[in-house]
Each structure stands twice: as structure tokens, then as C-alpha cells.
Amino acid sequence: MRIAELSQKAGVPVPTIKYYLREGLLPAGELTSPNQARYDDRHVQRLRLVRVLLDVGRLPIATIRDLLTKLDEPDPDVHEVLGRALPATTGVRESSDPAVLVAAHERVNTLIAQRGWLLSGDAGTRQAVAEVIAAFQQVGTDAEGLLEHYADAAERIAVHDLGFVARASDNEGKVHAAVVGAVLGNSLLAALRRMAQEHESAKMFGIRDDTCQAAGPD
């Protein structure tokens, strides 16, 4: 297919496809002549993945490019992707008082030790957790009461996540599942958590007359 059909199938404007090609988010089509290229269904799939990582996962273009590069490697290492490539998807801008941050790091190390978690020496994830704990401190809120419960929940979820990854037959599929599961999983979990909070809140603070159980897309 040519670019117009690709655009139509993936629901992405032609100029945007050209932009993604320039940015290396989409491999070039097979050139049949100096200014004609052919695209196939893998391009459609790749475009859909890019849009989903952008719109739902809110990842920056540069991060998506790095992820896709990992995904395209001949024999990808699933553990390496989960441990190294995906940390980039949870990054927070640092904004904390250094002293608060150091204390938070110690709290994180304690947590990891207590749980016996086996993590790579890479500080990416630890950094992210410490930043959030520090953020709770900065606004004068104690995260301590939540930390253990969240870690419990994270452990249980991670078991299912890895099961989800393992379910894919080949290595390529596993990496794909890891990326999709990690990025979309965050959004899914966040949205479901908000829903469950609303329900808990309704139970706790009383049910209002605008409460119901189902509604359509509009």
C-alpha cells in the first residue's frame, strides 16, 4: 500500500506519518523507485502502537523511539527491556530538596531490603520511587502509611504482569507485551484506581442521587 492508504488505515494524517518517518518512529517503506515506497500491515500496527504510546501512555517521541528500537532488535532480552528500557516511562522531573531526597532514598532502600526485591544496580527505578516519597514530604504529607500497602499491591500486580508477558509465544511477542503492558497498564491501573476511589468515597461519604451503575460512551 502507499502512504495515503496507510494514513487511512491507521487514522494518522499523511504529514504526521512523514514526520514519524523522519523521527525514526516508523521504518521506511520498501522503495520501489527513488520516490515511491510500499508499506504493509506491520506499518499499520507500528503506527497504532506509536499513537497509543503517545495518547494513552503520554510518552515523549524520543522515549517511544528508544523503546521501539529495543523492540526491533533481532533477539530482544525481555528482562533487559523490563529492567532498563521501561524505567524511562515512569520518570519524574526532580524538584526536591536534596536532604529530603536523601532520606527518601534511604526509605526506598529499606523497603527493597525488607521485601527482598532483586533489582539491577541501575538507579532509575529507585530514583523514581524516592522522588515521589520526597514529594509527599515536600507537601507535608506522610506517605509512610501508604507505602507498604502500595508495595503489596505492586507485588501482586507485577506477578500478573509477568504472567501476561510469559503468555506470549515468542521472544518478540514477550517484549511487545512487556512494553504494552507496562505503559498501558499504568494508565489502566490509574483509571481503575480512580473508579474504585469514587466507589469507596460514595460508601464512606454517602450515596448521592446522581449515582448509578452504568452509562454509555456519551
Next chain:
Amino acid sequence: MRIAELSQKAGVPVPTIKYYLREGLLPAGELTSPNQARYDDRHVQRLRLVRVLLDVGRLPIATIRDLLTKLDEPDPDVHEVLGRALPATTGVRESSDPAVLVAAHERVNTLIAQRGWLLSGDAGTRQAVAEVIAAFQQVGTDAEGLLEHYADAAERIAVHDLGFVARASDNEGKVHAAVVGAVLGNSLLAALRRMAQEHESAKMFGIRDDTCQAAGPD
């Protein structure tokens, strides 16, 4: 205190404080003369909150302004904040095929009915969950296996979240806890989940020689 001291205490540059004042993220200081104002500790706290919502929560300025407006209301309704104001913090850009989205909405309604969740008629949260489910579909992945487990986790987390909110003594404190807990909680949960995934992955795919249990901030 004057603006220079406020800037120093909160770690925010003076021009940025002036910008936040213009944008309504920070209430004006008490004017002692046409071009002199006095600020207090509440301004420091508010600035820190803004930075944390920006840097860790990644919320846009406009969303932060709306949240803070709710927070400043004389007698804020905690349930109303949880149900109406916070949905804005989980929004996803829509990018899905309408047919896929309609099916996803049905799946969401089934989930809500099965769980007996009591939700407001407001479609915000449902919309978000449906968008993510649709996104899984778009990339050719079946979210079904994860949905129930995630909903379980969300329920358990929400109980602790509401406990966290209820722990605050006054209504103002509850709303503050709800906002901080909802926004930072997402980031904390995401970061812990990635950590737990790395651990599960290490268990599943074998431990590497670069694995250890603790590391410092650098």
C-alpha cells in the same frame, strides 16, 4: 516575607512566582502599598504543592489551577472532589476507532456492574478506563486477562486511599489529602509497580550479575 525570600524558601525562581500569580496558581500577597506585598508560609506551602503536582504529577497548569480552586473553596466537599475534580488528572487523549471504543465501554459497564461499584453519572472515569481498554485492542493485545486483577488491586488500594483521606482531621485537610494522594499516589504506584516487575522478571528470567539490593541517590 517578600518575594525574594518566598522564592528562596520554596526553591522557585522569582519570575516563575510572578507567572504563577498571573495564572492564579498562587493567591496574591497582602499589599502593604501599591507595589509592595507580603507573603507567608501558606504561600511557601502552596508553591511546593504546585511544583509537586507539576513535576511529579505532570499535571498541566490549567488543571492545577482548577484543583487549587476547589481546594480553596470555603467548605469543600471531599466526595465531590474525588468524583469530579480528580478525573481531570487521569485524562487520556482519545485516539481510538469508535467501534472499538463502544465495545470497550460495554466491557467497562460489565465490570462496574459485576463489582457493584457506585459511581456518579459523570462519564469521566468510565471514559478513561474505556479508552485504555480500547488502546489494548488497537495494538492487538487482549487486556481481558489483566482487567479483573487490576480491578482487584484498584479496590484494595482505594480502601487505603480513603483511609488516608479520612485520617485528616478537618475537611480542608481531607481535600488536600485526596488531591495529594490521588496525584502522587499514581506516580508512587507506577514506580513501585515497575520495581516489582523488575523483581518478578529477575526471578523469572534468572538473576544477573549486576543485581543487588540497595544503592544510594547517585
Next chain:
DNA sequence: ACTATTGGAGAGCTATACTATCCATGTCAA
């Protein structure tokens, strides 16, 4: 042969979150 489309390259656009510059007015140490 002729009209529309293509790949490729560059410039332009929009939104967000600042950052810099002015200036008339104030503060405060000497």
C-alpha cells in the same frame, strides 16, 4: 499525455511553561 500522488526536505505553526526586560514606586543602609 495529463492529472494526482509520492518521497523527501525545510520552514512554519500552536501550545505550554517559563524567562527577560521595563518602569514607576518603595525600602533600607550609610
Next chain:
DNA sequence: TTGACATGGATAGTATAGCTCTCCAATAGT
């Protein structure tokens, strides 16, 4: 009291991200 420096307020400029537009010669399809 005087003079360097800070302040509030307004306006304009900057950086980055993610597109979108315009142009061109070469080609596809009829």
C-alpha cells in the same frame, strides 16, 4: 537624605514538543 537595590505589574521574548504546510522533481495510473 540620598543612592543602590528590590518590588509589583505589565509586556514581550524564549525553548521545547509535536505536529502541519509548502515546495519540488519524479512517478503512477488512466
